[in-house]
Amino acid sequence: MSTLNNEMGFFTRPEKSFSEAMKDAWKAAQSGRSPMEAHFETDSLSEESARQRFEALNAAGRFFYGSLSIIVLYLADTTTLPYVYADDPDALTTRRWVFYYIFINLTLNYLLVIFQLSKYKPDALPTVAPKEWWKYCDRCKDRIPTRAHHCPLCFACILRRDHHCFFAGVCISYNNQRYFVVALTYILVGCLYSLWLSNKYLSGTYRAMFSSEWYYFLPPVMLYDFVFGIATIKVLLICVIGFFSFSAGLTAAYYLTMQILLIIRGQTTHEFGKGIITYRRGLKHNIESVFGPICLVPFYFIFPVVYCVKPKGNGLEWETVNGKKV
Ligand SMILES: [Zn+2]
Ligand SMILES: [Zn+2]
Numbered sequence: 001m002s003t004l005n006n007e008m009g010f011f012t013r014p015e016k017s018f019s020e021a022m023k024d025a026w027k028a029a030q031s032g033r034s035p036m037e038a039h040f041e042t043d044s045l046s047e048e049s050a051r052q053r054f055e056a057l058n059a060a061g062r063f064f065y066g067s068l069s070i071i072v073l074y075l076a077d078t079t080t081l082p083y084v085y086a087d088d089p090d091a092l093t094t095r096r097w098v099f100y101y102i103f104i105n106l107t108l109n110y111l112l113v114i115f116q117l118s119k120y121k122p123d124a125l126p127t128v129a130p131k132e133w134w135k136y137c138d139r140c141k142d143r144i145p146t147r148a149h150h151c152p153l154c155f156a157c158i159l160r161r162d163h164h165c166f167f168a169g170v171c172i173s174y175n176n177q178r179y180f181v182v183a184l185t186y187i188l189v190g191c192l193y194s195l196w197l198s199n200k201y202l203s204g205t206y207r208a209m210f211s212s213e214w215y216y217f218l219p220p221v222m223l224y225d226f227v228f229g230i231a232t233i234k235v236l237l238i239c240v241i242g243f244f245s246f247s248a249g250l251t252a253a254y255y256l257t258m259q260i261l262l263i264i265r266g267q268t269t270h271e272f273g274k275g276i277i278t279y280r281r282g283l284k285h286n287i288e289s290v291f292g293p294i295c296l297v298p299f300y301f302i303f304p305v306v307y308c309v310k311p312k313g314n315g316l317e318w319e320t321v322n323g324k325k326v
Pocket of ligand 1: 137138139141149156157
């Protein structure tokens, strides 16, 4: 396996020893980047091979996310919902629409995260001339705005870069952070609902997940039951969906909490890691610099129809705590 990985070059860097990789991961954590982002720094890779590998990685993340959400929707629509609401056709119709509503809202926000990425160039309007205090990006050979950072996986400098999302295959940044927050909210709600449905289905057809018989859901036990015909293929699939819903729900809850705290504090993940509080203003200002006018925020969580509304500012210049524009 390691030979295969070495050949593909996706997951291993033969020129780095384990201790060097750990040191890089620790440095990355201190600078607010994830160890995965540090791992994919491209110093020793040629530009073309790095681009091919990272494009494949981004596509793989999107494929994983897309196929998983479609499988969850399909199994809910055809198996768990009809089972749970077998005696109540009206409730079944209503719950089906609830599930579709969550799925549509989640998908639209997810797509907006991908398509509303804020690259410095050519997406940014050239209304602001580069300032002398802007730092220089060695990769782009250009000076880049305050709070922008280069992303090796997006091949560009990203305005107010927060972090690179491997499931969306883009950075969370100035324009798309609000869609990310809404998508996380729907992932959390969808996962909780999916977990509840899975548990109901498994309680009636196999065993309850959250009971003293929880150990029957350990993969080896589950596989044994499946091989010897005690658990059906549907039970096995719903069990896998239940596990994914549980782990994806926990991950979404973590990221959502982090994002809310960072938005309230007026920081990005990178700035949080570095302890930078330069751009922290009042609560209303901090929220509007991510979501746009505060009166519209509740509507984003109902339907992303107000996608044309931009966050406060131009993404290039930022006011500091002293009210100075940098
Ligand atoms: Zn750059
Ligand atoms: Zn990125």
